[in-house]
Amino acid sequence: MKRLLLLLLFGATAMNVATAQSLYVQSLQGALFAQPAFDSAKVIDVRRGDVLTPVQLKGAWYEVKFAGKQGWMPTLLVSERPPLKTVTVFTGNDLGLEQKARIRASNVTTAGAARGLSSDRRRVTDTRGANYSAVDRMDALKISDSEGLKFIEQGMRP
């Protein structure tokens, strides 16, 4: 009986890997390795959005099939859903919840204090110390994926 259940258990686990959805490369570029190790040979290059067929999961590596080849890729660089496009939020004059929260903090703090929400009051009061202009400057500096990767690659050249 025990043996039968163990067999069932093993079978169910194997079935999960076999029926898993396709995996999608999230990293802008990468490679499949011959073994689940970075010092093994590179089998084939992959790019963001490439669809991989999973074979098995071993530690932090997926064994996958792609373009007639089979190899290993770190789980970090793939996902079960296709890569999303870059998402941005409108930050112009449209006050988001974060700014509204800041503006209204003092009113709410007063009301909260009246109800005895002392720890919440302390947190809300702290929100006045926010430097959104510096965040805007961070947002304004845009480096494209390819620009960043090219810069890194340039640094590797002797």
Next chain:
Amino acid sequence: MKCRTWLRTCLAVVVIGAGAGGAHADTAPFRERLSDKVVTQASLTSDVKAEIRFGRAVAARILARYPPYNDPKLTRYVNLVGGGLAALSGRPELHYHFAILNTDDINAYSTPGGYVFVTLGALKLMHDESELAGVLGHEIGHVTLKQIVRELNIHGNAQSPEAGLAHFFGGAADPARIAFSQAVGKAMDILFRDGLSRQDEYAADRVGTTLLAEAGYDPTALERYLARVKEVKGEPTRIIHRTHPPFAARIARLQQLIAKEGMTGLHYPRVAARFDSYMTTVK
């Protein structure tokens, strides 16, 4: 009795396993309706928008605590290195932004949505670009793994990310705002007082080192940098000691990772000369 418990456990695992397999089959692309796909994409996008808005608010608080270090050339350099690493990470939906904090504290921070900070004190302690990449990669790891997002349950809804954030306090307008502020305060508490769990930090170390290897940097860079931070005593490392696992444990885990994942034999560059050329005004 013992045997019965064992049998029950086995059956439960089998049922759960089979269920998960079925779920995969149900959501396979050829079974998906277009309307389902649209809702799913909208929901995902809404979650990301909520995350970015939340992350901006936390970033604004960090930048109020420590002013940004205004050196456009060095800031651009950090953004180029960080941007290149981020391109290799698992969240193409985010545009990462990097800044230097003008403090002698030795630390680095990240907020949901892709806002990453490294202190001037940390930069001064680094020896080369690979160490900078290791630290930025660790912070990208926190974002990639959505650790604060999950800890504080940040999500949007398909119609409006802000409506989703209202779940903090039941949905009414003012309570939603105060709840948002509370969540931002909690995130600050995590970053500066309580820290994430040890497992979260180890996971971010793993991401940082994996990104080093993927990008072609010396994969021992983060380990080398942590060994140096470990020796710094006093005020500059007060917060990092309080919010992170012991350095010896982190270094030991990194060494295990490097050996296990075939990184020991990789003799990738450290890119010291370029790092020094950007750091001339600082050091």
